[in-house]
Amino acid sequence: MTLVRRGHAAAFEVVYERHATAAYSLAYRMTGSRPQAEDIVQEAFLAVWRSGARYDAARGSVRTWLLGIVRHRAVDALRRSGPYERRRVDDEGLEERLPAGERTDVEAARREEAREVRAALGTLPGDQRRVVELAYFGGFSHGEIAAILREPLGTVKGRMRLGLSKLRGALAGIEAEPHA
Numbered sequence: 001m002t003l004v005r006r007g008h009a010a011a012f013e014v015v016y017e018r019h020a021t022a023a024y025s026l027a028y029r030m031t032g033s034r035p036q037a038e039d040i041v042q043e044a045f046l047a048v049w050r051s052g053a054r055y056d057a058a059r060g061s062v063r064t065w066l067l068g069i070v071r072h073r074a075v076d077a078l079r080r081s082g083p084y085e086r087r088r089v090d091d092e093g094l095e096e097r098l099p100a101g102e103r104t105d106v107e108a109a110r111r112e113e114a115r116e117v118r119a120a121l122g123t124l125p126g127d128q129r130r131v132v133e134l135a136y137f138g139g140f141s142h143g144e145i146a147a148i149l150r151e152p153l154g155t156v157k158g159r160m161r162l163g164l165s166k167l168r169g170a171l172a173g174i175e176a177e178p179h180a
Helices: 009-031 034-050 062-092 105-122 126-136 142-149 153-176
Strands: none
Touching: 009 034, 009 062, 034 062, 105 126, 105 153, 126 142, 126 153, 142 153
16 A cells, blocks of 8 residues: 555556455445446545555554545445435336346346355355355455454364355255255
8 A cells, every 4th residue: 555655556466356246246236227336436446546655554444444435435425316216206206216137147147046145155154154245245354354253263264164064965956855
C-alpha cells in the first residue's frame, strides 16, 4: 500500500488482482445486480487509487479495509436506487418493471447446483458452516476469519478442513444420484 500511495501502478495492479474477486462477490451479494456490482467495485478501486494514503495497517488488513469501502459504496448505491425503484414498481406494475431472469439451461443448472450447495452447507455444524461461508462467500483468509471470530488460527483451519470434507461427501452423494 505504500507503493500505491506513491502512485505505483504495478503495486495497484497487485492489490486489484488479490482483492477484486472478493470485492465483486460482496458487491453482488449486497445488490443482486451484476452491472451495479461492477460499478461499485470500479468506484471502490478508483477510490483506493486516489486515496491509498488513508489505509492504516494498524487498523486491519488491506482486504478488510477494501471490503469496507465496497460495503459502504454498495449501501450508498442501494440507498440511492431504493426510492426510485419503489416508485417505478408502484407506477408501472411489478411484471412490467422487473426483468425476467435468464431462462437458459445453463442458468437452470447453476441455480440447481447453488441449491444443492446451500442444502449441503445447511448440514454442517454452525461453527464449520460459518468458517466456510466467511472464506468462500466473504473472501476472507484463514487469519482474517480467526480475527473476526476471535478463535485461534488452528481452530479455524481445523473447522475449515472438517467442513470442506463433509461438504465434499454431501455433494458427492448428490452427484451420484440421477437428476430428473
